[in-house]
Amino acid sequence: MSGRRVGFCLSSKKRRRMNLDAFAQLCEKRGVEVVEIDLTQPLVPQGPFDVIVHKLSDVIVEAEHDSQSQHLLANFQSYVSTHPSTILVDPLPAMSQLLDRFTSYRIMSQLHKSLRDRLICSPPYLEIHSVDDLSSIQQAVITQTLSFPVVCKTRVAHGSLSHEMSLIFSADSLADIHPPCVLQSFVNHGAVLHKIFVVGDRHYCVERPSLKNFPPGPCAIRFPDTADRKTIFFNSHHVSKPECSSDLTAMDEQMPHLLPPSSEAVAALVRELRVQLGMALFGVDVIINIHTHTLTVIDINIFPGYEGVPQFFPSLLAYIESLLDTNSSADSS
Incomplete structure (x- = not known):
């Protein structure tokens, strides 16, 4: 692991609107690897992750009446709980x-x-x-x-x-x-x-x-x-x-x-x-x-669309890098 791995867990619609591919290219230039998380697959082989950025609104809302969404959410929560060093943006209870x-x-x-x-x-x-x-x-x-x-x-x-x-x-x-x-x-x-x-x-x-x-x-x-x-x-x-x-x-x-x-x-x-x-x-x-x-x-x-915010990519990357630096400091102490 490079120590600078960030997982993104977004709906396909959110990925397109955000233009995650373009953001991943910007991250790559800074030595940050962006990984698109597939919730339908086990998360452990896809990891490890220093940071996970997500918008699980669809899954959380649908989990109230849909068993498949309940399963996806449970898998995600299980991964997060067994990997406490992974920083979640944002915490599920806060987002809910x-x-x-x-x-x-x-x-x-x-x-x-x-x-x-x-x-x-x-x-x-x-x-x-x-x-x-x-x-x-x-x-x-x-x-x-x-x-x-x-x-x-x-x-x-x-x-x-x-x-x-x-x-x-x-x-x-x-x-x-x-x-x-x-x-x-x-x-x-x-x-x-x-x-x-x-x-x-x-x-x-x-x-x-x-x-x-x-x-x-x-x-x-x-x-x-x-x-x-x-x-x-x-x-x-x-x-x-x-x-x-x-x-x-x-x-x-x-x-x-x-x-x-x-x-x-x-x-x-x-x-x-x-x-x-x-x-x-x-x-x-x-x-x-x-x-x-x-x-x-x-x-x-x-996690809105950020339309009209041209500084969104640099600001998001700067915030992610600050979290990665925090993780690195914690690991070395």
Whole structure:
């Protein structure tokens, strides 16, 4: 073994999007061997590995109901547990918590307490576990101080269905939700989403389109002309991907352009989340409240696509090399 072997365990789709072959060539120039791990085969003959970089979201989610995925995950966990010197990016328990929006939103809600001085918060939210009667859901929305409109998102934060969301404008329209799900107060933010991409101790901020502003408050009370506004169903990929165009993102030209989040606030947010999550590869979706200018965290993502981050390959390699150096130091001590 060369001592600089890194295994990548990714879906075929993730490998293509990341262009793992090009990254492997960059690593080779630095004396780092990249090995594509085949989960359907025993891992021991494929190893040993100093570091394993993975995105096992598909396997973890499917393992809840699919025996083959359960077997693949068990084999992977068995290898990791019997090779404690192998560094996992990122730890499975840390990554699993972001697959459940109930858990990740609880983490987000704590940011207001720890980062209040930085004017960082997350919107009020509500967990809907099951199909209760409509009146109890309506009452819970009031109790948790959610304000209309609200965004409804699936509980599972992975897979194509996780991008299917809805914008609900009134209490009566809460009948449109499909539990388990999360309701989150919509914050007007000038149709601009800031995606923060984290790679180890480095981070990058990329601007994307987002939902336009909507009148706040229950439409039937404050805006009678929109009292019958129907729930808007949308796919977040169709709204916030680079170069996408949608009627939902079209802003009034008179809307002044908001300043991007301050670098100091973003750095403080990333530092806090790295500690809270125990992860090195993740993304954070933030918006700027047009009324308070507060940095508002609306979602956290596992090992995102890093589109629009030209420094991703050098940053990932630098982080991997820092882990390899740590391993080498540990071996020699």
